[in-house]
Amino acid sequence: MTTTRDRLPSGATTLLLARPRWLPVVVAGGFVAALGALVAAGSFAGAFAPFQQFADPGILARWGTPVARTTSNLAAAVTLGSLVLAAFVLPSGKSAGRALNIAGAAAGVWTIAALAALVLGTSWATFLPVSDPAFGTALWSYVTDGEVGRALLGAALLAAATATTALLVRGPTGAAVCALLVLAAFGLQASTGHAAGASSHDLAVSAMFLHLTGAAIWVGGLAAVALLGRGATTQAATIRRYSAVAGWCLVMVAVSGLVSGWIRLGGLGALGTDYGTLLVTKVLLLAALGAVGWLHRNGVVRRLEGVQRLDGAVRHAGLLFWRLAAVELAVMGAVSGVAVALGSTAPPVPDEPVADPTPAEQVTGHPLPPEPTVARWFTEFQWDVLLAFGCAAGVVVYLTWVLRLRRRGDRWPVLRTLAWCAGMATLFWVTNGGAAAYGHVLFSAHMVQHMMLAMVVPLLLVLSAPVTLLLRALPARKDGSRGPREWVLYLVRSRYGTFLAHPIVAAVLFSGGMVLFYFTPLFEWSLTTYAGHLWMTVHFTLVGYLFANALIGIDPGPERPAYPLRLVLLFATMAFHAFFGVALTSGTALLVPEWFGLMGREWGPSAIEDQQRGGAVAWGIGELPTLLLAIGVAVRWSRSDDREARRGDRAAERDGDAELEAYNAMLARRAERARRPG
Known part of the structure; x- marks a missing residue:
């Protein structure tokens, strides 16, 4: 040795x-x-x-x-x-x-x-x-x-x-x-x-x-x-x-x-x-x-x-x-x-299809859950080990980074930590709780899943600024290897990352992706396969994060537009969501009829009535996140103006208000030229 x-x-x-x-x-x-x-x-x-x-x-x-x-x-x-x-x-x-x-x-x-x-x-x-x-x-x-x-x-x-x-x-x-x-x-x-x-x-x-x-x-x-x-x-x-x-x-x-x-x-x-x-x-x-x-x-x-x-x-x-x-x-x-x-050994519970399955078991592979109530939305579960493990690991890693900063003598806002934990808890409920249990059999519940993944969870994650925390908590590697810090910076600065995080591109993906998802075979793929379900979860959460980060985030990312344009993007996107919700509410053609139309439910509205209710969900759930995003943009706009005013005051104190003097002199020269004949 x-x-x-x-x-x-x-x-x-x-x-x-x-x-x-x-x-x-x-x-x-x-x-x-x-x-x-x-x-x-x-x-x-x-x-x-x-x-x-x-x-x-x-x-x-x-x-x-x-x-x-x-x-x-x-x-x-x-x-x-x-x-x-x-x-x-x-x-x-x-x-x-x-x-x-x-x-x-x-x-x-x-x-x-x-x-x-x-x-x-x-x-x-x-x-x-x-x-x-x-x-x-x-x-x-x-x-x-x-x-x-x-x-x-x-x-x-x-x-x-x-x-x-x-x-x-x-x-x-x-x-x-x-x-x-x-x-x-x-x-x-x-x-x-x-x-x-x-x-x-x-x-x-x-x-x-x-x-x-x-x-x-x-x-x-x-x-x-x-x-x-x-x-x-x-x-x-x-x-x-x-x-x-x-x-x-x-x-x-x-x-x-x-x-x-x-x-x-x-x-x-x-x-x-x-x-x-x-x-x-x-x-x-x-x-x-x-x-x-x-x-x-x-x-x-x-x-x-x-x-x-x-x-x-x-x-x-x-x-x-x-x-x-x-x-x-x-x-x-x-x-x-x-x-x-x-x-290669036969297990006590055989890996065989269920004998004499119900219509719901034939279609989804799961027994039909009981009729939903307010309590059952929080007591019914349909477990997903991979996503549940990801949520738990996310909480552990984030808290570890916060403690690392604290041991170093740096502070990290408590509200950001709470936002991250709330985001992971919401993601866990959406993918493992009542939203997952009923989202497999009811279109309206599936729309609750979708809107929570696309609007609520990303908003909480953006408020927690995980990328900023990572860059502060993890030291840079100096041996040429790529750790989590280096990979995040590489993705943020890459051409693909810059393109996808551009505010207009993120807005198009955020709004247009919904139409492409529900009116193409992607929707059926997400219902019938686990890979499709996993893709749906990651895609809409990531796209929602990119859009919210472009509007109110502090994490590294795109060159953010001026605040008026941010509000225009926000309201244009939400108007598109409202149009999509209205189209579903008034539609009479059932999406994926061989899935939602064959559940054999003896409770709740019919499949088409439930789909129309899902359109109302798409329209209604987006109101509160939209309002919060608009308030966030307005607050950051106000703070930006305050910072700019304070910066101008400090500059005036240093140079005796030279900028104002130069401006007044320029106006005086223009007035003098206007008084001259010819």
């Missing part, structure tokens, strides 16, 4: 930890541990035994499918972990380039393993051996007609696109684009984890996506750190940044894993089943991983930061870090193997 020192552009010296030569062997050992855990767990649960009730697809499908899935999952994890390091952790240059090369190679392995898992999974699902003459026809039907087959093929194609792109691009921006491709593949994979039409389908999909993302960044990030090139060195700062990311990943995996386990167990009594035993084993292994991560964060990393000038102590701490990393990689591999075996 050796140490070196690297000279940064600022002149600071940063300690580097040389990677032990035996560490790549440990990475391979993690894969072997995954296969060993898969074999042990699968044998315990009987996942590899010949089929008894159906035709046996053969030993190749029974054993090859879990192995291919394990390989695919680990390769995908290394891909995403390497991309996250290149985009958010490593300095731009050789280290980030090596991380992208690792991501490209891992994505190639992921593509091959995903295709193998697709072929063998088809054999598993159709009970046809690969050597059967009819298998080719079955495979074609599986990937063209079956929802699961199409999703798996799409994930494999995205893996291939990631492999190609990662080897072509360079820099944090290219790494971020590749990471989006991986997340899209995870979205497709998550949609296959719980049968459409089964109980809690959307909840299971959101939990699975959160679980896959957190586990991949955690496992793949550490593997990428260990694989960063022959003779590569790793900065202690990189270890510290990865450790912070891994802490968040642990929370993501724990929360989503508990939700997914509860959905499939159905109660604590099922812990005694084979599925329950494997789930408990996975939880214990995750707890062990959390303990090792805690040692990294609170022991080794802090020791590395505190003994940078004592080479002997650094060598000892660095060797301890890599030993812990080796243990962590082995346990991570075991967790991955158990997870695949768990996915």
Whole structure:
């Protein structure tokens, strides 16, 4: 174990930890541990035994499918972990380039393993051996007609696109684009984890996506750190940044894993089943991983930061870090193997469509909620783990930044903190509470969701000035890497960010986007798929934030127009909203009739009457936010005039009112010229 020192552009010296030569062997050992855990767990649960009730697809499908899935999952994890390091952790240059090369190679392995898992999974699902003459026809039907087959093929194609792109691009921006491709593949994979039409389908999909993302960044990030090139060195700062990311990943995996386990167990009594035993084993292994991560964060990393000038102590701490990393990689591999075996084991609550579903369950996948009352708007819930976790994380991060400023001796207005917490609470209610429960079955409730996302939540977020807080709380990085601060500044200053944040563009997106959404297939897409619902939430919240920030915000952004033009933009946009509301109120054609018209409701107005009520909601809910925005513009206009007047008074005191004297002299010269003949 050796140490070196690297000279940064600022002149600071940063300690580097040389990677032990035996560490790549440990990475391979993690894969072997995954296969060993898969074999042990699968044998315990009987996942590899010949089929008894159906035709046996053969030993190749029974054993090859879990192995291919394990390989695919680990390769995908290394891909995403390497991309996250290149985009958010490593300095731009050789280290980030090596991380992208690792991501490209891992994505190639992921593509091959995903295709193998697709072929063998088809054999598993159709009970046809690969050597059967009819298998080719079955495979074609599986990937063209079956929802699961199409999703798996799409994930494999995205893996291939990631492999190609990662080897072509360079820099944090290219790494971020590749990471989006991986997340899209995870979205497709998550949609296959719980049968459409089964109980809690959307909840299971959101939990699975959160679980896959957190586990991949955690496992793949550490593997990428260990694989960063022959003779590569790793900065202690990189270890510290990865450790912070891994802490968040642990929370993501724990929360989503508990939700997914509860959905499939159905109660604590099922812990005694084979599925329950494997789930408990996975939880214990995750707890062990959390303990090792805690040692990294609170022991080794802090020791590395505190003994940078004592080479002997650094060598000892660095060797301890890599030993812990080796243990962590082995346990991570075991967790991955158990997870695949768990996915191959029948859960106590089967992933099958609901027997004898009601009309509402056939259409939405959820039971019809009871007739809405004022109380039920706040007591009914339709959980979304991904968005609920995002709201909770937003509150934690914001408060952490506020406390960091306070410890530094700076102050942050309490009202801004309250505005942010209120915005996150409102967003949670809109996406998980009564608005979400009834927004799936009533157009009027859906319009409540929409208007709250587009007008109320963004107004609260703009008043809390999160970007300004981030820029004040987080220090600038000086090693060429992009942290949250650098990414926000990059997006704000980029051509795309400047264009989208322009007040006129934001106003057009804010008002015109509503018409395009409701009168195109986008509306149906948001109702029938979780991806569409997630897009709707993010899109309208972001567009509303850009529009409100252009009018009254203090966060960095566009070059804001004069205050009279801001009022013109505001009232023009709100007039467009009113026109849209009137059009819905007087319309007689039902939007998405195969959805809202087939609920089988025995309470409430008819579907078309409810849609007309939704038009009134679109017209009415916007009144109060519009009034608040107008008051905000007027107040900022008044304060701007006061500041300008005070600035002029101070300038007059400094120069003896030279500006007024010059103005009077100019008027006198004009009067003198007017009195002259001719």
